[in-house]
Amino acid sequence: MRPFLIVGQGLAGTTLAFHLLKNGASIEIINNPELPSSSKVAGGMFNPVTGKHLAKTWLVDTLYPYLHSFYSEIEDLTNDRFLYSVPIYRPFKNDQQKNQFTKAIEKHDLKDYCEVVEEQTTLSKGIDNPLGGILTKHSGRLDVKNFLKASEVHFSKLGILKEGQFEPDQIIHNTSSVAYKDKEYEKIIFCEGAMAQHNKYFNWLPFNPVKGETIDFKMELDIDRIINQGKWFMPLGNGQYKAGSTYVWHELDQIVTEKGKEIITEGLQQFLKTPIQITGQEAGVRPATKDRRPFSGPHPEFRNLYIFNGLGTKGVSLAPFLAKNLAEHLILGKEIDQETTIARHYALY
Ligand SMILES: Cc1cc2nc3c(=O)[nH]c(=O)nc-3n(C[C@H](O)[C@H](O)[C@H](O)COP(=O)(O)OP(=O)(O)OC[C@H]3O[C@@H](n4cnc5c(N)ncnc54)[C@H](O)[C@@H]3O)c2cc1C
Structure with a gap:
């Protein structure tokens, strides 16, 4: 051949x-x-339950076991490390969302992937989460x-x-x-x-390409999970975090914008109570269909x-x-x- x-x-x-x-x-x-x-x-996040209504992502039961074994195999082959299992915590925005998500876990049989948890008091200094939230398993980050x-x-x-x-x-x-x-x-x-x-x-x-931006930042607080409430941030180690992202279907370029930075930081401010220091910003175009x-x-x-x-x-x-x-x-x-x-x-x- x-x-x-x-x-x-x-x-x-x-x-x-x-x-x-x-x-x-x-x-x-x-x-x-x-x-x-x-x-x-790319942020590199993989999240088996997503969306406004909390649902399993497409083909999740096939894709997720395989992604873990594949990337681990390549880590062994290259003697390097890039796959990190990290739980995702999604604080409830309000009581209505709490009810809706609690019902969705039952209705869509999501128990293998996520559970409702009470307020995470260890996070409360930095993350607004008085109603608790959803904790997702089998999720994480690939250092792409x-x-x-x-x-x-x-x-x-x-x-x-x-x-x-x-x-x-x-x-x-x-x-x-x-x-x-x-x-x-x-x-x-x-x-x-x-x-x-x-x-x-x-x-x-x-x-149907879609532009997206992310920011990198530092903060005093030490958080070891991905936090997601519309906008998300993830720990990268050494006090560094990445947050995102934006969705723009026009201006399909790789240029970072003040507007993109603003949208992400305003989104984070909805649940993050600690000041952040922005250290970088990136943009790219997702090959969507x-x-x-x-x-x-x-x-x-x-x-x-x-x-x-x-x-x-x-x-x-x-x-x-x-x-x-x-x-x-x-x-x-x-x-x-x-x-x-x-x-x-x-x-x-
Ligand atoms: C801001 C942002 C955040 C994202 N976050 C996530 C995330 O958290 N999790 C996730 O799963 N996905 C995320 N994505 C999506 C993810 O990046 C894409 O799904 C994926 O990277 C697409 O990979 P690809 O190989 O198809 O394309 P690309 O990564 O664009 O690779 C294409 C490659 O082809 C090369 N190339 C193209 N044309 C030629 C040519 N003619 N000759 C030679 N070389 C060529 C380019 O140089 C490039 O290296 C994000 C995307 C963006 C923009």
Whole structure:
């Protein structure tokens, strides 16, 4: 079998690369570190129960056990650390929300993932939570930057990672393979994040990119959980915290704004009583899709070109399992997950 060429080394490209290698494939990765990357600014939170009405996230019972085993395996492989199990505490805003969430836990059978708890008095000095809140299990944080860095070092040692811009105009289509710059590949898989909208082969897919900003801050208080009440913050260690985030569907750039900072700090002030000192701010564009499901699968006409994209707001939890699914499709001929295959959008091409 010829090698597979992966374009992009964000969460999508990196998780796919590991799964193809695990299945015995030979691969090459091309990544342009000068381009914007959503993964590099991601908070890295994974949270199995979300939303205004408190519900299990899509495919949670499959995605969550797998994400823990996958990232731990890569920690062992790279002899590094990036996966942190951290409970998420969601203080109730008012009695109505307390009632609603308490009923939702029963109704949606969420007991394996979260529970109602009384006021957390150890937090009360810094966090307003007189009514108690929801404590979530199996949640946490992936230090995405470190995961990508450790993976980059690993791929570089294997000699399979190249820095540079992939140019779609250099593709030559053959019947059973595809050539790029005079080299034959089994398939080329585009994992370009929000940049895929400029890829002439896949720009017809219904993307719905959304810009987001985060801030980094310090504070006197020592909190070892993720606190979430619309806006969230998470401990990074050494007295540093990250907070987010914003959602903007216009102005899709990577520029940090005063408005973004204001929205996040005002959100935090609803429940955080301690002053904070802002030490950094980042912005990126999430590769979200109109139907809120990822994109995986072959181009309708050029069958040796694939896409793995559309991880939206949940790249950390979606990427490992969907990368496994796509790798098994590419190597073993297994079917692509029905909800993620881009075959659902072929009529748009
Ligand atoms: C502010 C913010 C906060 C977020 N917080 C979270 C969170 O807490 N939890 C969570 O799960 N998700 C979060 N996300 C979402 C997460 O970042 C994405 O789901 C995920 O990172 C997408 O990964 P990707 O690999 O598809 O894209 P990207 O990370 O954008 O990677 C694409 C890569 O492809 C490369 N590339 C693109 N085109 C080319 C080309 N032609 N040639 C060579 N290289 C190319 C780019 O350089 C880049 O490295 C957040 C996103 C933002 C913006």
